[in-house]
Amino acid sequence: MDATTIKSYIQTKQVPSFLIFTGPEWVVQKIYINKIAEVMNLQLKYIDSISDIYASLRMRQVFNQNSVYVVRDDKEITGNEKIQEQLQHGLLKNNILILLLTSVDKRTKFYKTYKETICEFDTLKPHILKAYIQREIELSDSNTEKLMEVCEYDYGRCLLEIDKIRQYGEWSQVINDDKIFELLLNDGTIYTLPKDAIFDLVDAILDRNINCFDLLEQSYEVGEATMVMLSVLYNNTKQLLQVQSCTSNDISKSTGLTSWQIKNAQKHLHKYKTGELVYIMRLVRECEKGIKIGTYEEPYIMPYLLTKIL
Amino acid sequence: MIGQEQLLNDISLLVDRDTFPRFCILTGPRGSGKKLIAHHIGDILKCTVVNAGTTVTDIRTVIDNCYNLTSATLYIMADADNMSVQAKNALLKVTEEPPNRSYFIITLEDINNTLETIRSRAVTFQLEPYTPEQLVEYAISKQYDTDINIIEEICDTPGEVDTLCQYDVPEFYNFVNTTIDHIATVSGANVFKLTDRLKLKEDGDGYDVKLFFKMFMKVCWERYSDTDDIKYTNGVLVTSDYLKDLRITGISKPGVVDLWILDMRREWM
Secondary structure, rough: OOOHHHHHHHHHHHOOOOEEEEEOOOOHHHHHHHHHHHHOOOEEEEEEEOOHHHHHHHHHOOOOOOOEEEEEHHHHHHHHHHHHHHHHHOOOOOOOEEEEEOOOOOHHHHHHOOOOOOOEOOOOOOOHHHHHHHOOOOOOOHHHHHHHHHHOOOOOHHHHHHHHHHHHHHHHHOOOOHHHHHHHHHHHOOOOOOOOOOHHHHHHHHHOOOOOHHHHHHOOOOOOOOOOHHHHHHHHHHHHHHHHHHOOHHHHHHHHHHHHHHHHOOOOOOOOHHHHHHHHHHHHHHHHHHHHHHHHHHHHHHHHHHHHHO | OOOOHHHHHHHHHHHHHHOOEHHHHHHHHOOHHHHHHHHHHHOOOOEEEOOOOOOOOHHHHHHHOOOOOOOOEEEEEEEHHHHOOOHHHHHHHHHHOOOOOEEEEEEEEOHHHHHHHHHHOOEEOOOOOOOOOHHHHHHOOOOOOOOHHHHHHOOOOOOHHHHHHHOOOOHHHHHHHHHHHHOOOOHHHHHHHHHHEOOOOOOOOOOEEHHHHHHHHHHHHHHHHOOOOOOHHHHHHHHHHHHHOOOOOHHHHHHHHHHHHHHHHHOOO
16 A cells, blocks of 8 residues: 555545554654544544553443544554454444554564555655655755755654754744755754764874764764774774884885875874874774674773773 | 595485485584585485575575475575574574475584574584595695695695695795794884785685684794794794684684784784
8 A cells, every 4th residue: 555545545535444554754654644633533642552442442432532543563453463353343443543663574474464554655755855845944946955965865854954944033033944044054053964974983083082982972873883983993093003103205105005094194193102003903803803702792892992092 | 525434424324314404504614625515415315406695585585495396405505604693584494394305504614603593403514624644635636736744734624725725835935934034023014014915805815814824833833943942932822813813703804914913023023
């Protein structure tokens, strides 16, 4: 099932009593949920689990208020075939139950049984996302595309940044949304993911800069792997050691390093003694070996390393 | 096949009694003949042999196919030490109750490089170590003209014999001697250039690191015998520690060699 089918249900006011939404576009899912409740004239209630309403669903009620119930990742539904059967055989009566799944394993029996009921809200295509954004705020095409890029094409994040633009506009009385967007982007209020965080981190370590702990957090945020961080740190330290201990005028010929590597290493000369650089190399290798043989836990390695080095 | 008599006898006995396990693990060092034995098993079971990969997609393809077999088929998943957790989990189901007409063999360098749950479903066959005489016999059967003494002293598996005999061994020997002479005397900037002559990546050129370390230890022992200089025994001790590290799956070879260089300099300067 796709979003077009849901739209047609809404338009014809014939929404099935049990729907399953999945996919990364949770904001779009919420828009559809709100629309369903509005069109079907039902109350909208978010619940933690079907067990919260199970008893009331089974009882006859004279004065019942029919509702759209929304529940996320409820194992009571996905794991219990008895409840699934009851849902299919009138448990909900005139209510609607929408199950939101963060992810769905397509190999499971549940998926195979409910394949036709599941609507996957895939990441919005760029031109559709652009249309959604320009419906919310008056930005030029280029700024809209910039916003989409900065928010990694995530509609939810775009809405959060749009909210900042609106708030600033109300406070500052600046009317032009484009001007506000550019201002907030330049001063960092609109959050931009750090690029090349890992190289900034290694530079900070080799500069003995205490900010490296913040840069480590940024590296984790962008999903950099510990082994990659260790590898980059090791290679840069080794290159620095070679350059620092080279007495020849022709460093490139002596060390075999490229001019870019030499220039990079020269930025950090003499922040560490030769013995300290050797110590860093040993420490990094010890950590790598520890992760491979299971004696060290990966999440704790980098903080441990930074503490020992600095 | 040279060597592995006991193992081959055991396998033949199981096949003759029609009790050969549907899922087994062959373990042994790299180059010890695990794939060769797996193919031999396929021959004596009179199976079609399929060399399957070890990625999760490969395993799922195997699973899809093995339930529709019309003749006996042996699936070999070689070098499964780096198999991903997802691939290992995919393998669990089919190996718990293998479908009719299917056999599965995975080969590993280290039995610990797979899940406990996979080990419990399989019969494990450990390859026997090769004696120096067997390796010499292997080299002769391949008509290699490398010095037999060197093969006896530094090779442990037929794979290592094949690798060593590809080199110009006198040149390799001289390279190791030069390394011993200069490792502690060249500048710190220069010393890492030694790694240019070693094979640090799977697809790289140069001398195999493990063979280099073993040749290094051999030459150190020779020099100790000639000079009684204790520094050479220290060199052997340092190198043997790093040789052990090379057995760790996924370990960075460049890192191992770099630190070996630093430790050798520390010992000999």
